[in-house]
Structure formats: C-alpha cells, structure tokens
Amino acid sequence: MFTVLSFMFAGIAIGYLLRNKKIRFIHWVITTLIWLLLFLLGLEVGANETIVRQFGKLGFEAFLLAGGATLGSVVFAWILWLAVRNKTVKA
Numbered sequence: 001m002f003t004v005l006s007f008m009f010a011g012i013a014i015g016y017l018l019r020n021k022k023i024r025f026i027h028w029v030i031t032t033l034i035w036l037l038l039f040l041l042g043l044e045v046g047a048n049e050t051i052v053r054q055f056g057k058l059g060f061e062a063f064l065l066a067g068g069a070t071l072g073s074v075v076f077a078w079i080l081w082l083a084v085r086n087k088t089v090k091a
Contacts, residue, residue: 045051
C-alpha cells in the first residue's frame with residue numbers, strides 16, 4: 001500500500017512540476033498503459049480456474065448489480081427532476 005501511495009504522490013509531484021510544459025505524447029502513453037493493464041487483468045482472470053468455472057454465476061450477479069444500479073439512478077434522477085421542476089414552477 002505504501003508503494004502505491006508513493007507512486008501516486010510522486011506522479012502528482014512530477015505533474016505539478018511539469019504543469020507548464022506541453023507534453024504532447026502523454027495521452028498516447030496513458031491510453032497504451034490502460035490497454036496494457038486491461039489485457040493483463042484479463043490474462044489473470046482467464047488463468048484463474050475458480051473464476052472461469054464461476055463465470056456464469058458471476059456474470060449474472062454482475063448483470064443484476066448493474067441493472068439495479070441503473071434502475072436506481074433513473075428512478076432517483078426522475079424524482080429529483082420532478083422536485084426541481086415543481087420548485088421552478090412555484091417560484
């Protein structure tokens with residue numbers, strides 16, 4: 001954990017020092033590293049027999065969680081929209 005925090009704060013410090021410099025290739029580097037991390041994560045998941053065996057169950061649970069989160073967001077956004085609209089009409 002200390003290593004992760006150290007890297008994060010080192011990145012913040014270097015970014016602060018280089019904030020006035022134009023680093024044109026940084027977007028490409030970040031995108032490439034994210035794709036590499038996603039590939040390595042997929043490689044690790046694919047190599048884990050327990051996860052692969054439980055993939056159907058995990059996928060269904062993930063679908064339920066994602067669906068519930070989306071439905072909850074829509075319902076509460078609708079309630080908030082109604083509350084804001086009613087306050088605007090009364091004013």
